[in-house]
Amino acid sequence: MATRQDFELDPRARDVLREIVMQHIASGEPIGSRTLSKCGKFQLSPASLRNVMADLEELGFLAQPHTSAGRIPTDRGYRFFINHLMTSRALSSREREAIDEGVSVGSEIDDVLHHASALLSKLSDQVGLVFMPTLLQFAVRSMDFIAVAENKIMTVIVGANGVVVNKVIETRFLFTRDELEKISRYITAEFAGLTMDAIRRRLIRMTEQERAQHDAMLQKTISLGIDAVNAPYEHDLYVEGASSILNKPEYADAASLRKTFLALQEKEKLVELLETCLAEEGLQILIGSESDFTQINNFSIVARRYGSTSAPLGMVGIIGPMRMEYARMAPLVDYLSRALSRKIEEEEHTNG
Amino acid sequence: MATRQDFELDPRARDVLREIVMQHIASGEPIGSRTLSKCGKFQLSPASLRNVMADLEELGFLAQPHTSAGRIPTDRGYRFFINHLMTSRALSSREREAIDEGVSVGSEIDDVLHHASALLSKLSDQVGLVFMPTLLQFAVRSMDFIAVAENKIMTVIVGANGVVVNKVIETRFLFTRDELEKISRYITAEFAGLTMDAIRRRLIRMTEQERAQHDAMLQKTISLGIDAVNAPYEHDLYVEGASSILNKPEYADAASLRKTFLALQEKEKLVELLETCLAEEGLQILIGSESDFTQINNFSIVARRYGSTSAPLGMVGIIGPMRMEYARMAPLVDYLSRALSRKIEEEEHTNG
């Protein structure tokens, strides 16, 4: 419905909208016609600008907090700005270095992601976000079992992409050390290269085969295997730097602060959102009312998938108030997600 | 210096101090002589109470926010209250049940501790705190090595108390699956029952022995073993429910909220403090200026050691503003730490 109008905006209106969004992002204050006129970019009087602004308001790009205040961008205003008016500011070499360094620290994927989230928060001065879902569709390279107690086994599954997950599970049978070694070898040999889902299906099919019903050892193996693939491997979600929102003027009063913190606490909702975002490939920007999660607190999210193109691993991004420096956030998130992907691909390579 | 005076406080002064502390904990407001007189517990006029209160202020137990306000307890006031005047309120059966249930969920220690922290936060309406230090002095039951990549090995160490720690390390040598199995068996057989520290010392001594210098396999074994015990196994610190402080009137303004959140973010300082607390056996209460960490924000900490008496595992407790219901927090933390200890001892038993 809006798309036609979007492109029909005359150049002057676009310039005015761009300027208002940029100034508002910089200052956080509503922008009035006088301020706009004095910025030097327009050879127009405040009165003329008022006319343009009134038009932009009518089109839904601007809004007034109250009658005698300047204008602030609406969700649609930001959206139009991002789609048509914004020019991304390139990262400084210092920022690029910080990111390159940040992702190359450590080799355990959890650590890398955790670092990435904290780094992102620091560089953006927003809340950093890194999400790695439980990957049931990833290819398994090996699966090992270690005795923790007689009926407690730690499973260690290594994915083809080098990701390691582990979990202590309780089992129906008792296993000796020897048995576990044999089972580890057998399952790894038999199922390497398959996804968790495929392994589960194969194991279940095996249960029904005649041989399995009479081979006690095979029964135990299958049972353990099924337990292993069914174990609740949690997704990882790192939400780092929540305190950064304390500085933002939009959360100056205690009430909205409270609301915001509580919202960030509800990680399930966030996970849900990020999971749907996983389907899309490029940089994604969600503004205010554009998603259930963001509309509650007028959040915006700038995020991008990371991992190899063939096998996306998760999402990385930032979350903050609608008023944020999109021109800087976009390349920041973009670069970090690419750096992460590169790092992971490297790992995959050296380990392959 | 204060101890003599503590016991010389006459009964009436003690009653007044107790009442002021209790009322202030309940209301958060400074308590005046009129309010105190009208509460019914004293057959005294406001004027008499003022005399008592002036004495208590002189002794350092009370303070005035400003001349024309009532009194609030000082750190010393709270300390005296806790040591001499407080009667712990017993837990309700509902609370006890919630705790018993809470600690019995799951069997992986990380999960249990995480749950405990969240539960504690919920029951106390304060910030829940659970700390498990890197235990270099715990006895090792088994040590396993799993190939993640050629030069990346995951170590899985099971402690005698059932605690499992694991870490992916990079190694100097390359290991085959077979070798790792052999090394796992050898090290577990050789070193089971020793502490991490003892194992390290033994391994280092072995390096110097002649045989090791000529046996390539033994060299690799020792190298891997040393890498394993030296790996940076992180301490776990769960700080749950930070949003609970948003409700507290003492953090109503944005400035102190900000300060408080930033303080809670500095986990290293907290770890440092909790590590020193580990030495003490019973319930510990730290008030405001009594420790470096708590004095910055006028926090108080109520914490207790958990784990078996012979081998303490970590600390569990709560952190919040100085004005908190100590009479309820004390038994709460006490009970939870005992429940946790029981749970862990049970695990230890069933696994032994």
Added chain:
DNA sequence: GGTTGGCACTCTCTCCGCTTGAGTGCTAAG
């Protein structure tokens, strides 16, 4: 017809002074 200056109007924010109320310390009498 677009642009502009002028004007009346609106709304927020801040400052200032006033009052109120809670609370104190001191003193003198019971």
Added chain:
DNA sequence: CTTAGCACTCAAGCGGAGAGAGTGCCAACC
């Protein structure tokens, strides 16, 4: 020792005045 009375202090709340920023509309101008 207790208590009533009194003068004093201070924070908080209220209301009005004024400043300042900004708007919409209208008429004039190029």
